[in-house]
Amino acid sequence: MSYFNKNSSPSNLTRSSHYRVKGLVLKHRDMGESDRLVTVFTKEYGKLVFSVRGARKTKTKLGGHLEPLVYGDYLIIRGRSLDSVIQGQILVPFKTIKNDLKKMAESIYVADLVDHFLQDADPQPDMLDLTLAILTQQDELASNGDLIMRIFEIKLLEETGFSPALQRCADCGIEINPSRGQKYPFSAASGGLLCSECSLSHSNWVRSITGDTLLLMNYIRSNPVAKLTGLVIDGDWLSELESVSRWYISYIVDKPIEALVFLDQVRHSLKQ
Ligand SMILES: [Zn+2]
Numbered sequence: 069m070s071y072f073n074k075n076s077s078p079s080n081l082t083r084s085s086h087y088r089v090k091g092l093v094l095k096h097r098d099m100g101e102s103d104r105l106v107t108v109f110t111k112e113y114g115k116l117v118f119s120v121r122g123a124r125k126t127k128t129k130l131g132g133h134l135e136p137l138v139y140g141d142y143l144i145i146r147g148r149s150l151d152s153v154i155q156g157q158i159l160v161p162f163k164t165i166k167n168d169l170k171k172m173a174e175s176i177y178v179a180d181l182v183d184h185f186l187q188d189a190d191p192q193p194d195m196l197d198l199t200l201a202i203l204t205q206q207d208e209l210a211s212n213g214d215l216i217m218r219i220f221e222i223k224l225l226e227e228t229g230f231s232p233a234l235q236r237c238a239d240c241g242i243e244i245n246p247s248r249g250q251k252y253p254f255s256a257a258s259g260g261l262l263c264s265e266c267s268l269s270h271s272n273w274v275r276s277i278t279g280d281t282l283l284l285m286n287y288i289r290s291n292p293v294a295k296l297t298g299l300v301i302d303g304d305w306l307s308e309l310e311s312v313s314r315w316y317i318s319y320i321v322d323k324p325i326e327a328l329v330f331l332d333q334v335r336h337s338l339k340q
Pocket residue numbers: 237238239240241242262263264265266267
């Protein structure tokens with residue numbers, strides 16, 4: 069399908085009135101009777117919001133091409149206040165994710181977290197690559213979703229410049245070599261580990277973290293996603309990492325992450 073032929077543009081539209089993007093749909097919400105607003109993490113321009121006319125009418129294909137967690141190729145027409153998607157093609161549907169409730173809830177959490185960390189219209193191609201790599205692992209692997217979420221959180225913090233100090237004091241910079249079986253003070257406000265001296269001057273947003281978890285975080289940070297997702301890691305170890313990551317991310321984001329509520333509900337219901 070050809071979206072745009074520069075030699076035969078309609079007379080009432082100039083070339084610059086259209087543009088094309090490739091992107092991952094992060095979320096959508098209804099607008100008016102039949103339209104939708106979609107938030108797309110585009111490769112070219114970062115996070116953009118588009119309107120989609122008639123997206124909720126059952127006969128239009130376009131709505132399905134703009135469901136959350138679809139990676140697609142879209143033709144956009146510029147509008148006065150909001151640009152609109154007028155054509156779309158699904159490049160990666162992430163079908164397995166959509167047929168599995170836990171994977172779906174986890175992937176919506178991924179999309180929500182990305183949405184929280186991204187500024188509007190700020191291109192972040194590496195972050196998009198990371199998000200797609202994570203969703204691909206979710207789509208292709210039979211399980212291990214908990215580990216994949218932990219990998220995503222650590223890599224996302226790294227991509228966005230919030231990676232915590234794990235081998236030095238976040239305040240004074242002195243080197244710290246975490247060892248297994250030991251506990252260390254970790255400050256969300258300072259952004260990482262604290263040496264014993266600096267920890268005396270902090271009380272808010274400080275918690276203790278085991279050397280084991282620090283070593284795991286460091287290992288995840290130093291290795292590519294594809295090498296990490298097959299690891300088998302003890303449940304307690306992953307639980308501490310989850311607790312630390314959630315706590316640290318909640319400090320940075322500073323507002324509720326709605327998808328976490330849904331994810332927790334799904335996990336709870338599957339345990340029963
Ligand atoms: Zn220090």
